[in-house]
Amino acid sequence: MKKSHWMILSLVSVALLLSGCTEFDQPISSESEGFWNEFIVWPLVSVIKYFADLLGTYALGIIAVTIIIRLVILPLTIKQVKSSKKMQEIQPKMKELQRKYASKDAVTQQKYQQEMMALMQNSGVNPAAGCLPMLIQMPILIGFYHAISRMNATPAFDLGTFLIFPLADPSIVLAILAGLIQFVVLMSGPAMDNPQMKVLMYIMPVMIMIFGAVLPAALSLYWVVGNIISVIQNLVIYKPWNRKKIEPATTGGAKK
Structure with missing residues (x-):
């Protein structure tokens, strides 16, 4: 399990690095060709623009799209939680x-x-269940990076700001906030019940802060909103406050 976590983290790192190697600074439009442009980047740009026009700002558009994405993968997140609970039991x-x-x-x-x-x-127990939400979000995350970078390179789009943070530029504040909330996500979720996942509690937040410090603030905003939703999901589904009630009874039974 530990090796698989390191492999996944490595894949995320390599994928994010490779995502900036081609066309990231090129304008984007409905006429852009290629599978990646036609089925990932432009659809994301179109949806973000739709909600931006509807809600008034690109920041709100990104927040709306983030919420929709997290709701779509919610069934997988629930499976992840159930699998983690079963892993704890065995x-x-x-x-x-x-x-x-x-x-x-x-x-x-x-x-x-x-x-x-x-x-x-x-x-x-399905060991891969905990990885599915992350793996599914990888192309979305890379697509977000491309969409934001290429919208910024297209004169027709003006991303504007979120509060005082320009969405097209890196924001250390949002990056740190995203990393801290990621730590809360792991604290309130499966990592606390699976010793093999606890390494993620320290690696993932740091990675998010590092990436967020060099990537557009719009991506950090995606992480912040997504992680807030994850915290809410953990509180509703995982009920971390029950841990303290269950653990003493379990420990006592083990001693007998």
């Missing part, structure tokens, strides 16, 4: 398997992997 059995197959020889480790996969399947 942690004692997983540790028991680790002790049973502590030897590092190939045969023992193969048996360990087989029994671990059987345990997860029988318990209805």
